Amino acid sequence: AQTVTQSQPEMSVQEAETVTLSCTYDTSESDYYLFWYKQPPSRQMILVIRQEAYKQQNATENRFSVNFQKAAKSFSLKISDSQLGDAAMYFCAYADSNYQLIWGAGTKLIIKP
Amino acid sequence: DAGVIQSPRHEVTEMGQEVTLRCKPISGHDYLFWYRQTMMRGLELLIYFNNNVPIDDSGMPEDRFSAKMPNASFSTLKIQPSEPRDSAVYFCASRTGAWGELFFGEGSRLTVL
Numbered sequence: 001a002q003t004v005t006q007s008q009p010e011m012s013v014q015e016a017e018t019v020t021l022s023c024t025y026d027t028s029e030s031d032y033y034l035f036w037y038k039q040p041p042s043r044q045m046i047l048v049i050r051q052e053a054y055k056q057q058n059a060t061e062n063r064f065s066v067n068f069q070k071a072a073k074s075f076s077l078k079i080s081d082s083q084l085g086d087a088a089m090y091f092c093a094y095a096d097s098n099y100q101l102i103w104g105a106g107t108k109l110i111i112k113p
Numbered sequence: 114d115a116g117v118i119q120s121p122r123h124e125v126t127e128m129g130q131e132v133t134l135r136c137k138p139i140s141g142h143d144y145l146f147w148y149r150q151t152m153m154r155g156l157e158l159l160i161y162f163n164n165n166v167p168i169d170d171s172g173m174p175e176d177r178f179s180a181k182m183p184n185a186s187f188s189t190l191k192i193q194p195s196e197p198r199d200s201a202v203y204f205c206a207s208r209t210g211a212w213g214e215l216f217f218g219e220g221s222r223l224t225v226l
Binding site (some may be wrong): 044045 | 158201204206215217220
């Protein structure tokens, strides 16, 4: 069965600096999608970025980028120029062939002013 | 579009009472999901619908839980009778197509005393 592991329960970073959140997954499939979602204190989950497994190029969205290592089954999220509004829980998720999302346990990101 | 709309935002009830949570997906979305989030178990998929038809309800904890989607713009999740262990945040989410972005509502926080 597919699993998603986020090994960092909590991370902290100084405002304006860069932080990387880790995510590994286990699958035997070759075609799938990976996602990072953000859950701020308001509770609503918001998509940050997504990556198609067949694409070698790493996805980027403004200050957010991923380092997708398919062979290593690793999908880390890099946040550049961290802002106070980035403080949230970040969830890594894998979409399997049934199109269902399998979620990691989340990483709480703290931004220090 | 107003996004996925859930009600109520908060519900406090006593053990044994019936609870009904409501969801209005984004117009045009053909998939609807119900998730439960707790500190202990994280995000759990309870059930999902495609074109108003329940596809997978294997995540529904037990017979006390039921979900319906009578039309494309409305779904309910009912718990009867409720128990303290049902206390959680329940999210509704919708998307268009199998690989579309998943949009979440703000969640319904349920407390069963």
